[in-house]
Amino acid sequence: MPARTASLPWSAARSLLLAALCLALLLALPAAAAPTTAVKRGLVVLVQFPDVSHDLRRDFVQQRFSGFLNTYVQEMSFGAVSLDVEVTPDWITLPEPVSSYRIPPQNLKVDKSRVARLIDDALSRVDPGLDLSAYDFIALMLGAKMQEYGMVGLCGYPGMLGWSSEGPFTTKSGRVVRSGVAIFTSQAHPGTLFHDVAHVLGGV
Incomplete structure (x- = not known):
């Protein structure tokens, strides 16, 4: 007599068939699109006063922004945002001593004209080949x-100066800033960098 082959119960066979169909459907579906990351471009301008000596190095500044700050932003946004930060190759020397730009540590006592003059004097001296309006901060x-x-750090524009109803911040030399400007001293710790850059990116 020919050998009898074992057959699967109908319920088991049906389960296997359904599993095979589901697998085929999954394989036929297009792959899900990978989550995109919004890249925010930043420009860090190295600014010094003619009467203040310092030992702040460009590579240290680059690491603070491209290293720590970028990593922190990516982690806090779950990969939704990253930073592409450029640091000016040379130091820009302001035309006036630090006393002309100095502000008190209390926000409500700050002379806003000094903040505006610092931003204006610094950005007017940035390489004209750089389009300041192309940066997110x-x-x-x-x-x-x-x-x-x-102050150790502050959001100068729009923060301290606020948004202007007349349009974006424009220097006396005609340079247009469409985003915002944060100001940091050499002692600014990573938390301060994030706090004020976040103000700029948030538009407040």
Whole structure:
């Protein structure tokens, strides 16, 4: 007599068939699109005062922004945002001593004209080949300590100066800033960098 082959119960066979169909359907579906990351471009301008000596290095500043700050932003946004930060190759020397730009540590006592003059004098001297309006945020890294400038860090524009109803911030030399500007001294710790850059990116 021919050998009898074992047959699967109908319920088991049906389960296997359904599993095979589901697998085929899954394989036929297009692959899900990978989550995209919004890249925010930043420009860090190295700014020094003619009467203040410092030992702040460009590579240290680059690491603070491209290393720590970028990593922190990516982690806090679950990969939704990253930073592409450029640091100016050379230091820009302001035309006036630090006393002309110094501000008190209390927000309500700050002379806003001094903040505006610092931003104007610094950005007017940035390489004209750089389009300032192309960046999502700009940071002025001062070659000075908090005791010399007055604050460790602040959101200068729009924060301290606010948004202008007349349009974006424009320097006296005609340079247009469509994003915002944060200001930091050499002692600014990573938390301060994130706090004020977040103000700029958030538009407040």
